[in-house]
Amino acid sequence: MNDTLRDVIVAKKSDEAHNMASFELVDPADAELPAFSAGAHVDVTIPGGLVRQYSLCNSATERRRYVIGVWNDANSRGGSKALHAQVNVGDKLQVGLPRNRFRVPQHTKRAILMARGIGVTPIMSIADHLKRHDIPFELHYVYAMMSPGSFAEMIAASNFAENVEYYYESSELNKLLNPAAILADRPEDTQLFICGVDWWQDPIINIAEQKGWSKERIHVERFTAKVPPAALDKVFEVKIASTGAVYKIPGDKTVTAYLEEQGVKIPTSCEQGMCGTCKVKVIEGEADHRDKRLSDEEKAEGYFLACVSRAKSDLLVLNL
Ligand code: FES
Numbered sequence: 001m002n003d004t005l006r007d008v009i010v011a012k013k014s015d016e017a018h019n020m021a022s023f024e025l026v027d028p029a030d031a032e033l034p035a036f037s038a039g040a041h042v043d044v045t046i047p048g049g050l051v052r053q054y055s056l057c058n059s060a061t062e063r064r065r066y067v068i069g070v071w072n073d074a075n076s077r078g079g080s081k082a083l084h085a086q087v088n089v090g091d092k093l094q095v096g097l098p099r100n101r102f103r104v105p106q107h108t109k110r111a112i113l114m115a116r117g118i119g120v121t122p123i124m125s126i127a128d129h130l131k132r133h134d135i136p137f138e139l140h141y142v143y144a145m146m147s148p149g150s151f152a153e154m155i156a157a158s159n160f161a162e163n164v165e166y167y168y169e170s171s172e173l174n175k176l177l178n179p180a181a182i183l184a185d186r187p188e189d190t191q192l193f194i195c196g197v198d199w200w201q202d203p204i205i206n207i208a209e210q211k212g213w214s215k216e217r218i219h220v221e222r223f224t225a226k227v228p229p230a231a232l233d234k235v236f237e238v239k240i241a242s243t244g245a246v247y248k249i250p251g252d253k254t255v256t257a258y259l260e261e262q263g264v265k266i267p268t269s270c271e272q273g274m275c276g277t278c279k280v281k282v283i284e285g286e287a288d289h290r291d292k293r294l295s296d297e298e299k300a301e302g303y304f305l306a307c308v309s310r311a312k313s314d315l316l317v318l319n320l
Pocket residue numbers: 267268269270271272273274275276277278279291293305306307308
């Protein structure tokens with residue numbers, strides 16, 4: 001955390017999509033704030049003493065405001081939840097000095113930017129920077145399934161709106177990102193900037209590497225720590241309510257993986273308890289929740305994410 005903290009006031013709070021908000025932070029006396037570079041983040045001290053890092057998504061040419069985007073993660077350890085629920089226009093927060101581990105190299109001649117969900121926040125300030133320097137780029141932005149349309153107004157009002165291609169994860173809207181096609185046959189001086197959750201961006205980084213992109217040209221911002229590999233776990237049974245079939249889930253397999261082997265398919269996407277695709281209702285038995293997505297309300301209603309969660313009881317009856 002930064003040693004140098006300064007007070008800021010929330011000048012504006014905007015809903016950017018479901019569970020997504022932006023906060024405009026200004027100096028209490030409307031003085032200039034410390035300068036930042038595109039891709040930077042700041043520590044934000046939230047009421048209650050929590051400190052969280054948020055990327056600055058406005059133009060680095062602006063000196064009188066910091067704009068941060070905050071996703072109200074169901075698994076928030078408190079920071080994002082508190083910002084969404086308790087912090088409003090006029091409230092005071094503290095921020096540290098901007099820092100940057102996601103810089104645009106000075107020699108950048110052309111770029112591809114990719115972002116998913118809240119990952120677009122540092123990418124927006126990078127897009128602004130590239131535009132101002134007449135550096136050609138494309139921004140491929142995937143709306144997270146739970147928050148379609150996030151930051152759409154902010155992007156529409158930006159200087160880089162025409163550079164943005166949008167993608168959806170919802171099967172109804174069905175425009176999907178094709179990273180292999182986007183990353184193919186690019187000039188060797190193209191830089192890639194990517195930001196999103198690891199389960200989304202790591203496969204794309206692998207594709208880039210397979211296509212010959214050197215590590216120096218791949219710039220990655222990470223929001224989450226990698227999920228540790230599954231350990232040997234409690235064995236329990238799962239009963240499918242519609243058929244009455246019972247399956248014994250081994251300690252080294254997830255519910256979705258084992259049921260699929262047995263011909264029972266539960267749709268999955270991230271397989272890390274983050275996206276919610278594999279949500280299933282438990283109608284009997286006690287779940288052992290291991291996900292990073294469900295709210296307390298959803299858990300109380302009996303839902304669990306079958307790609308990571310397990311059972312405390314010996315049997316779970318699933319509404320399938
Ligand atoms: S597949 Fe994403 S939460 Fe289970």
